[in-house]
Amino acid sequence: MSLKKHILDLRKRKEQVEKGGGDRAIEKQAAMGKMTARERILALVDKDSFTEYDLFVEHTARDFGMDKKQLHGDGVIIGTGTIYGAPICIFAQDFTVAGGSLGLMHARKITKIMDHALKMRVPLIGINDSGGARIQEGVNSLAGYGEIFYRNTLASGVIPQLSVILGPCAGGAVYSPALTDFVFVVENISKMFITGPGVIESVLGEKISMEDLGGARVHAEITGNAHFFSDSETECFEQIKKLITFIPWNNGKKAKAFPPKPPKFKGKIEDIIPSDPKTPYDVRDVIRAIVDDSDFFEIQDLWAANIVIGFGRLNGETVGFVANQPLVLAGVLDCDSSDKAARFIRYCDAFNIPIITLEDMPGYLPGVDQEHAGVIRHGAKVLYAYSEATVPKVTVILRKAYGGGYIAMNSRHLGADFMFAWPMAEIAVMGPEGAANIIFKKDIDEAEDKDAMRALKVEEYKEKFANPYVAAAKGYIDSVIEPSETRELLLHAIEVSANKDDHRPAKKHGIPPF
Amino acid sequence: MSTKKTEGLVDFAILSMKYKTKLTKKFENRVKYEAPNPDHILSYIPGTICEVFVKEGQKVKEGESLLILEAMKMRNQITMPRTGKVKSIKVSQGDRIPKNQLMVEIE
Numbered sequence: 001m002s003l004k005k006h007i008l009d010l011r012k013r014k015e016q017v018e019k020g021g022g023d024r025a026i027e028k029q030a031a032m033g034k035m036t037a038r039e040r041i042l043a044l045v046d047k048d049s050f051t052e053y054d055l056f057v058e059h060t061a062r063d064f065g066m067d068k069k070q071l072h073g074d075g076v077i078i079g080t081g082t083i084y085g086a087p088i089c090i091f092a093q094d095f096t097v098a099g100g101s102l103g104l105m106h107a108r109k110i111t112k113i114m115d116h117a118l119k120m121r122v123p124l125i126g127i128n129d130s131g132g133a134r135i136q137e138g139v140n141s142l143a144g145y146g147e148i149f150y151r152n153t154l155a156s157g158v159i160p161q162l163s164v165i166l167g168p169c170a171g172g173a174v175y176s177p178a179l180t181d182f183v184f185v186v187e188n189i190s191k192m193f194i195t196g197p198g199v200i201e202s203v204l205g206e207k208i209s210m211e212d213l214g215g216a217r218v219h220a221e222i223t224g225n226a227h228f229f230s231d232s233e234t235e236c237f238e239q240i241k242k243l244i245t246f247i248p249w250n251n252g253k254k255a256k257a258f259p260p261k262p263p264k265f266k267g268k269i270e271d272i273i274p275s276d277p278k279t280p281y282d283v284r285d286v287i288r289a290i291v292d293d294s295d296f297f298e299i300q301d302l303w304a305a306n307i308v309i310g311f312g313r314l315n316g317e318t319v320g321f322v323a324n325q326p327l328v329l330a331g332v333l334d335c336d337s338s339d340k341a342a343r344f345i346r347y348c349d350a351f352n353i354p355i356i357t358l359e360d361m362p363g364y365l366p367g368v369d370q371e372h373a374g375v376i377r378h379g380a381k382v383l384y385a386y387s388e389a390t391v392p393k394v395t396v397i398l399r400k401a402y403g404g405g406y407i408a409m410n411s412r413h414l415g416a417d418f419m420f421a422w423p424m425a426e427i428a429v430m431g432p433e434g435a436a437n438i439i440f441k442k443d444i445d446e447a448e449d450k451d452a453m454r455a456l457k458v459e460e461y462k463e464k465f466a467n468p469y470v471a472a473a474k475g476y477i478d479s480v481i482e483p484s485e486t487r488e489l490l491l492h493a494i495e496v497s498a499n500k501d502d503h504r505p506a507k508k509h510g511i512p513p514f
Numbered sequence: 515m516s517t518k519k520t521e522g523l524v525d526f527a528i529l530s531m532k533y534k535t536k537l538t539k540k541f542e543n544r545v546k547y548e549a550p551n552p553d554h555i556l557s558y559i560p561g562t563i564c565e566v567f568v569k570e571g572q573k574v575k576e577g578e579s580l581l582i583l584e585a586m587k588m589r590n591q592i593t594m595p596r597t598g599k600v601k602s603i604k605v606s607q608g609d610r611i612p613k614n615q616l617m618v619e620i621e
Binding site for chain 2: 203205221222278279306326328331332336362363365366368372402431433434437
């Protein structure tokens with residue numbers, strides 16, 4: 001063969017394999033409203049940046065007639081590319097090839113690109129669209145999953161790992177995404193569950209649709225398994241690209257700095273907050289009033305909305321926000337919000353992202369369901385995560401900081417580097433009403449007009465304790481600041497802590513209250 | 515979560531303070547706590563009733579088997595928690611029942 005013929009032969013081979021499961025399977029995929037694996041990768045990475053590996057890999061199964069079947073690329077595409085210039089490793093399961101089922105070589109391709117990502121210290125993006133284990137390959141298929149989970153765990157906290165659920169992801173397959181940092185789901189396309197509706201019905205007689213059991217909305221709103229929810233694959237890819245701009249390539253680097261921009265917000269920040277401490281406001285408005293370009297990239301906005309987490313920039317540098325949300329459940333900490341905050345704090349700490357905590361919280365959510373659901377052990381995660389974190393940690397107390405909540409929300413006592421409080425902040429062991437009822441019980445009980453006495457004592461308590469100055473007098477708060485100074489002081493705090501060098505006792509690892 | 519500024523605000527008491535705020539679906543759908551009744555024998559796992567060994571009105575000693583609840587391919591013996599009498603049996607052989615379903619009432 002002449003060289004030219006060899007090249008033509010290569011092109012022909014490539015063309016054939018790149019078709020995946022063939023035209024009919026691709027049509028079916030489109031009919032489900034889904035892009036193909038290849039289209040997805042090309043839509044996600046920078047133009048002409050994708051380089052594919054292992055295109056010609058073939059499966060090795062010999063039983064059940066599998067030896068006569070050719071599965072192009074063994075149902076998964078792997079390779080490298082860039083997103084806004086940032087290098088990434090990516091794999092995308094190809095549903096058009098045997099339903100994207102995971103066999104031994106399929107798994108080998110995935111673990112190969114995972115190893116590569118970890119060695120090269122670049123983010124890993126996994127696009128999941130698979131019917132599950134390839135039954136014909138038996139235990140080899142299970143081995144494949146296990147090897148993926150193992151690598152997910154090794155890479156955790158070293159490189160960012162993103163999972164994109166663009167199809168079914170059932171049984172053991174769900175655990176790889178669950179081990180990664182961020183999970184993206186798309187309405188009507190993503191499905192995640194351990195046991196499907198069929199099994200549930202046959203065992204329990206409970207009828208439920210796939211969508212209601214483990215659809216995108218379920219995981220974005222109820223389970224908290226998903227971090228980003230969108231209406232279309234295109235919107236999902238925009239979210240992924242945006243996220244990549246906020247995070248570093250690996251744990252040895254800082255996120256890329258952008259040109260500083262002032263917030264778009266042009267009002268007075270104090271006007272966002274109602275003067276009555278019982279009236280809610282949207283804490284995201286406060287964040288938008290502070291961050292560069294008023295661009296706040298929220299994570300898990302639909303789940304445990306009583307706490308708000310996400311990324312923004314201050315003077316071009318990425319910071320993570322953790323903020324109580326008075327608009328939802330009065331901003332209490334409960335099992336879910338503790339879980340949500342703690343994991344995000346650990347993410348920021350692992351990837352050198354300073355944490356800004358905005359505090360306005362009345363305490364923990366009372367209730368038998370909360371106590372029995374383990375609010376003690378879930379709440380402890382927040383204490384653990386803040387105490388463990390060595391990145392710059394800044395707190396601004398906006399309005400209320402009561403009781404255990406005051407301690408939990410990155411207090412000085414858990415190692416906060418900067419503690420600011422607005423002048424209307426109430427830092428106390430509990431709200432004035434509750435405290436007055438206990439401290440002045442005798443005065444109130446003995447008074448002729450109990451309500452008047454109670455009101456009087458509540459005022460007395462407020463004056464004496466429900467303010468930031470008692471804490472400031474002890475040095476628990478560094479400065480009581482005017483709300484309009486907040487952004488400037490946060491910029492300053494981030495600037496002066498750029499070389500923060502803080503260490504924890506050497507250990508193999510801690511034992512967080514998982 | 516919709517963020518219309520005042521829509522859906524309700525009173526929400528934490529300790530003695532009442533706040534205006536929105537509730538989450540999860541909070542609204544939470545299961546209200548009920549104290550367990552020691553006379554009620556509930557299914558601790560969803561499954562199928564395989565066999566029932568006792569009759570209503572029968573006296574049964576502590577530890578004796580009342581019925582078999584098959585779940586996850588295991589035949590689970592449901593035994594009498596204390597010596598007493600079977601007041602009523604709420605399930606029969608072949609029933610497929612969810613978790614926490616009342617199976618037997620004792621006295």
